[in-house]
Amino acid sequence: MDLRLTPDMESFRDEVRGFLVAHQDRYAPGAGADRPREAAMEWQALLIDNGYAARTIPQAYGGYGAQPDILKSRIIAEEFTAAGAPRGFANQGISMLVPTLLEVGSEEQKTRWISPTLRGETVWCQGYSEPGAGSDLANLQTKAVEDGEDFLISGQKIWTSTAAQADMIFCLVRTEPQAPKHDGISYILFPMTTPGIEVRPLKTMTGSAEFNEVFFTDVRVPQSAVVGGRGRGWFVANATLKHERGMLGDPNATEARFAALIDLMKSETVDGQRLIDNPVMADRLMALQARLMTMKFNGLRTLTASMTGESAGMAGMVVKLQGCELNHQIAALAIDALGELGVLYEDGPHLRAKGSWQRNYMFDLGLIIGGGTAQIQKNIISERGLGLPREPKLAVV
Amino acid sequence: MDLRLTPDMESFRDEVRGFLVAHQDRYAPGAGADRPREAAMEWQALLIDNGYAARTIPQAYGGYGAQPDILKSRIIAEEFTAAGAPRGFANQGISMLVPTLLEVGSEEQKTRWISPTLRGETVWCQGYSEPGAGSDLANLQTKAVEDGEDFLISGQKIWTSTAAQADMIFCLVRTEPQAPKHDGISYILFPMTTPGIEVRPLKTMTGSAEFNEVFFTDVRVPQSAVVGGRGRGWFVANATLKHERGMLGDPNATEARFAALIDLMKSETVDGQRLIDNPVMADRLMALQARLMTMKFNGLRTLTASMTGESAGMAGMVVKLQGCELNHQIAALAIDALGELGVLYEDGPHLRAKGSWQRNYMFDLGLIIGGGTAQIQKNIISERGLGLPREPKLAVV
């Protein structure tokens, strides 16, 4: 246990700080899942050139080409957060497709797609979930029927964010209808401009359409667009899902939210009394602070494990379940402490933080329960983490 | 909705009060599950003669012979509680065996057993659970092998309270080993003095042996001691279990405990501040009071349903799950409010309420989880109450 950094790392930190100060005027946030604007693409290019984005992607594919160094990545994250500087793009193309291509893509696929994806020139969406295939993803029904050199793809996807803005989709389709459930799926790439694709926005309880439904009718896609081998899509996608899991549970963001909650409770009053002077609310706040610390230190522990190449084991598995829940509970306390003010949601003189407490409260709940996430996460923890048996097979009735 | 009583009922209440005042000097508590002493048996006889115990049992079998009247039963319960008068015996013989005999016993069995059971002359214990048959009671293995006119019973029972004091046992044994699981069981009565019975006390976390293990080795019992027909034991016992469920979740007892908790929090101090003046503790207290009221009014609602012969439906099903939990939570708050004083358990100048908060905390947990009760109760609610499907059959592996 020694949380000090080596002089090397301290000087790397200085380097990052220096860069951020020097380029303050070029800060330009990416638009989250949306298409980035030009300034953002320039900022991204600058980050890649300096190794603050696409850090470990080989130069041949448009990355910076450094060796993985988790500590340096963390220092970058910390300094960018501290400076309020926009991080490199973190869209699904970069966080899910690129690692997949690097792992199982053909040389041509890597050369063609990785660089423009990193630079924000090509925007991707993900076509996994279907109305009948959520937690049971292997049950997907979107079919790809051979037609000469091509497939003709028909079916429906759901929970596809960015579908309206995306150039391309990475998509799971059933190419071998006769094969066992997990063996008949292929992972395939195609343009969202291909004829036969219809995108319908899917509005959620937050009032925004964070997702879409995507309908395919005889969408013609060359067979060569399959990644990782025909019929191997289930295994390719599972590798990708691992990357997605790593995306969630960022303690920095949770810490920032908690700090905002403290500010709120110190500055807002009811009948002239500060909210934090309500002992019941203060008690809840402290219980959440303990959870926040727990999550933060658990993050340092899993970071250390990654650095030494060990598996983080159970400490890693529980992050998602605990992290989303903590975010949700922070929002819940803010709403409760604000009382009637806490239910406001549209612009007006009394709205707090642009309604983000309520929005987070609902959105985080979606993350916790979307597609039975919490249930499935508990299955994973009990089976892989604790070695309890899988659900027994059912009798055929 | 009209909670007033009719003049008839008010005069019945006066009658009960009059009785209780007139006989104050004869109050003698039964010993719970243990053998009653003579004064208690006399008090019980007096109660039966006046219709305050064994009220609806026919006179032919030693009861008072009144028509069921739930409201009168409730008035009796309320007045006895208010006066601090000992209620009629409530042991397993009276609450479980007697109703069973009335329902399916032979005339001879009724005549022989009910009256001495009501009067405390015959004390019973229950032989249902086995080490391998807890929540899955139908899996019981204690076997009864035919030998002439008799059975020879061998096997083991567990969770048998009162086994050391009991004269008799009502017991489930497997008489038809070849029959389907639920069809091979018989419900049988025999003396605990029969050769081949060994009773071993089973101490629990409270430090007391509230239960026993009972071992049978070739215990000879006449076949005529079967109740309700050979092979029908599963169905006979399930009828009895229904009676047991009715025993739990008495709001009067919970109200008394809650009142004791309030007294505690008003009188005890830490650093000179009353416990109740700690807003976090007061908040928990109020949350429990809401649950207490909820349970109390739910009890009145199910009472009304019983009076009109309607099924209480879901309102009845949830009582056990909610009632035991509330008792447990009341004890938990008492312990927490008492702080370090709350962990004391043995006699001494600082022990509060003879350690009953800790004892109840542990004992009530046992009621909640004993034999997977909470889990099974949730299955019942979801299947019978909400119509969700039963657990599907497993494939034979």
Add this chain to the structure above:
Amino acid sequence: MDFSLTEDQRMMQESLSRTLAEAASLDRVRKFAGDPTDRGADVWAALTDFGLPGIVISEEYGGLGLTLLDAALMSEALGRAVAPVPFMGTVLAPLALRLAGSAEQQSKWLPKLASGEVTAAVAISEAVAGARDGAGVTASGGKLSGKALFVPGGLGADLLIVADTGGALHLVEGGAAGLTREIMTGIDLTRRMAELTFDKVAAEPLTGGKDVLARLRDAGWVLLAADTLGACDVMIEKAVAYAKERKQFGRVIGSFQAVKHLCAEMAAELEPCRSLVWYAGYAFDAAPDESSLVAAHAKAHLSEVSRFIARTSTEVHGGMGITDLLGLHFWFKRVGLNRQLLGGPERVRALAAQMQGLTA
């Protein structure tokens, strides 16, 4: 001793539910929610035909002369339907007039309220739930000044009952000079709230002080608890129905023990609440000594139970639970607003301890 609803009460509740199924279908609610200019006049008209505006107004003034329990049963049905109806003022304003109005005030307003010709709203948030964001109304020389926030139905009401910072009640006509109203839009788009600004607005005093305010508060708590009860019922029904129909891994998800237990936990939490709400409604008229405490507990407890049910029902629905398509969120947000109106559960529990003399 009869702890149950009368046949009349059941029938009237069912009848209102049928009326709402027609007049305030989910499609109609959706339209209302999406259009801030939609005042729901058609819904109000249907409810006026039903007699709802006069529910607690005595027959002499053209009302139905029913009790708060009856009003609570109506509130439950409105919650079930997530109906876009400002019901709080409909009950609380006539109560205020009955308890503290002069004969003249009563005969001027009650008949019009009973007929649905005018609507009323009650501005007591600051006095009950505490003043936030500089709100609060002071009375001086028969004029009101200041701000009152979170007034359900306050945007269009013709009659306003306003509590001042001392807890005294005032009657203000909707068209009074110096009164301005702004919409306050919360998560629950089925019930809009108003911010009222008073700039020396003429007001008539009502007699009675904090005791009358307490009665209004208690009645408000009961109505909110009942609305939440109705909404929770629907969230459980929807979860159970979805669990019976939705298949994953070759089985309906309602056959998975984890899902079954979630449903069972919801039902076990909610079912006993029904009796609490009934009793709280009953006690308001029949056992006034107990009324405040049981109303407080009904409000606070239903708030907690409904948060659990809103979350758990969403969880059973998986991703579909968070879509606008399914619309579960209308109920989710309905109970979210009910939780905070007239005080969140922590505040209400603190008041419950005070009113028993347990704390200062």
Add this chain to the structure above:
Amino acid sequence: MDFSLTEDQRMMQESLSRTLAEAASLDRVRKFAGDPTDRGADVWAALTDFGLPGIVISEEYGGLGLTLLDAALMSEALGRAVAPVPFMGTVLAPLALRLAGSAEQQSKWLPKLASGEVTAAVAISEAVAGARDGAGVTASGGKLSGKALFVPGGLGADLLIVADTGGALHLVEGGAAGLTREIMTGIDLTRRMAELTFDKVAAEPLTGGKDVLARLRDAGWVLLAADTLGACDVMIEKAVAYAKERKQFGRVIGSFQAVKHLCAEMAAELEPCRSLVWYAGYAFDAAPDESSLVAAHAKAHLSEVSRFIARTSTEVHGGMGITDLLGLHFWFKRVGLNRQLLGGPERVRALAAQMQGLTA
């Protein structure tokens, strides 16, 4: 940056666990729990051989000179074994002497403490957790009077560190005139407590006031949190093992989703706590500015998590969970005592808010 235990730390913890497996088996613990005259001398002797008494005492006085993190790791092992050892005084008394003892006091006591020849206990409950039942010790003219309750290991200790009502610390010899001790028996029979009565008992002052008391409190909180962590680990292991073995309805119960999810929830709650306890131990020596807050959170959070785990593990065990036979209750009660010692979670959280200046 290295957030992990060193190889030495892991080995030392495992080594202690092996020692305890032999010297403090469950049978041995059971015997101790059943016999109030059993002082556990053999267990203490084995731990003395191990070097435990000198864990935080510097090498110059014959100790191991290790940090509070190391002590916490030992505490975790003791909790795992539900070992009948009064460890709190073993760590806190040397700390008190180090922080506030004179050179003379240090050289008189530390070597004997390090060798295990004398044992020490710390009486700071009233000063940390608040005074109950008329307790509290006052100092006047070098003499102590009053009562100190809930002193773990206080029955037989040769050296007592006592906080007075002003928060100042005093050193009292076990044989001092006017000192009487009574056993206080709680649910956890593996660690007996004492009530100390002082009737003008001679005491030596220790230098330093509330700041030293706060350091002792922080260290105590960390040790209790670590003990709870170890006990929780065992409760989960036992539940998982039982779920893999116990059959009902023709399947091991660990294949029922409801049981699996209970186990997963326990693990998900506990696993991150490990890092919190490690950091709390580390910060005590390496980041004193953060130490009090993180110690408070470790103490309070582990108390809450352990209540959930104690209950849930019992639930997974079904009826067997409550029997003395299985012995799960030793861990159940261990964490029950840890929860309340040096302040229950509500009090500790209130202190956590104060020490950050969030509340007064």
